[in-house]
Amino acid sequence: DADVTQTPRNRITKTGKRIMLECSQTKGHDRMYWYRQDPGLGLRLIYYSFDVKDINKGEISDGYSVSRQAQAKFSLSLESAIPNQTALYFCATSDLGLADNEQFFGPGTRLTVL
Amino acid sequence: AQSVTQLDSQVPVFEEAPVELRCNYSSSVSVYLFWYVQYPNQGLQLLLKYLSGSTLVKGINGFEAEFNKSQTSFHLRKPSVHISDTAEYFCAVSDPGNAGNMLTFGGGTRLMVKP
Numbered sequence: 425d426a427d428v429t430q431t432p433r434n435r436i437t438k439t440g441k442r443i444m445l446e447c448s449q450t451k452g453h454d455r456m457y458w459y460r461q462d463p464g465l466g467l468r469l470i471y472y473s474f475d476v477k478d479i480n481k482g483e484i485s486d487g488y489s490v491s492r493q494a495q496a497k498f499s500l501s502l503e504s505a506i507p508n509q510t511a512l513y514f515c516a517t518s519d520l521g522l523a524d525n526e527q528f529f530g531p532g533t534r535l536t537v538l
Numbered sequence: 539a540q541s542v543t544q545l546d547s548q549v550p551v552f553e554e555a556p557v558e559l560r561c562n563y564s565s566s567v568s569v570y571l572f573w574y575v576q577y578p579n580q581g582l583q584l585l586l587k588y589l590s591g592s593t594l595v596k597g598i599n600g601f602e603a604e605f606n607k608s609q610t611s612f613h614l615r616k617p618s619v620h621i622s623d624t625a626e627y628f629c630a631v632s633d634p635g636n637a638g639n640m641l642t643f644g645g646g647t648r649l650m651v652k653p
Contacts, residue, residue, distance in 0.1 A: 428581070464547060466628060466643035467582075514581060524570040524589050525632045525639040529581035 427451045428530035430515050436536045443502040445533050447515030454520040456498040457527065458482075458490060461512040470513075473498055474520070505537040540564055540631050544644035552652050553621055559614040559647045561629030571612040572630040572641070573603055582628060588612065599623070624651045 459467040469482030471490040516527040574582040586597025
């Protein structure tokens with residue numbers, strides 16, 4: 425079974441719609457992250473959370489919001505989707521106890537905004 | 539803030555040939571370095587990481603990387619590639635001197651192995 429799961433895996437939506445991407449993990453990690461991947465730009469951090477009561481903006485948080493419902497769940501919302509939010513979105517986790525902050529990734533959600 | 543540069547966006551190579559994927563990062567007193575691989579339609583998985591000690595790091599699937607502090611580089615190598623190595627490879631760095639020790643990723647290198 426996958427340690428980090430993301431739903432949905434693929435989503436096509438229209439401009440202006442509200443979208444939620446969900447992430448669950450069974451690794452027992454405290455830290456969770458949301459990234460987006462665009463060709464040639466690598467992964468860019470949207471939001472991160474170090475525990476249930478901690479939410480932090482990343483490099484590109486505008487147009488996004490997050491909710492940490494439990495240690496194991498971290499969801500990403502697009503309040504009003506726009507075409508330039510078309511991308512591959514990854515959730516990741518890491519263990520607070522590891523000094524190097526190695527991260528473990530979900531399979532990704534491919535989002536297309538028309 | 540750290541930055542990571544992967545000098546080649548695409549690297550075509552024939553099967554059984556050697557390959558090197560280049561990665562340079564901005565300087566810091568000390569860093570942790572990672573290579574991740576993304577196979578088609580999958581998430582990222584760790585190939586190898588450098589924390590300290592020996593500058594030559596061996597990873598999964600026959601890959602290795604060499605940390606060069608003076609050149610701020612962490613190039614990934616494999617002596618003989620297979621078709622199954624076709625994937626996108628990401629170099630990443632974390633700076634333990636910064637709060638949260640966040641990862642910064644390079645833009646990725648697409649390795650295309652041809653028969």
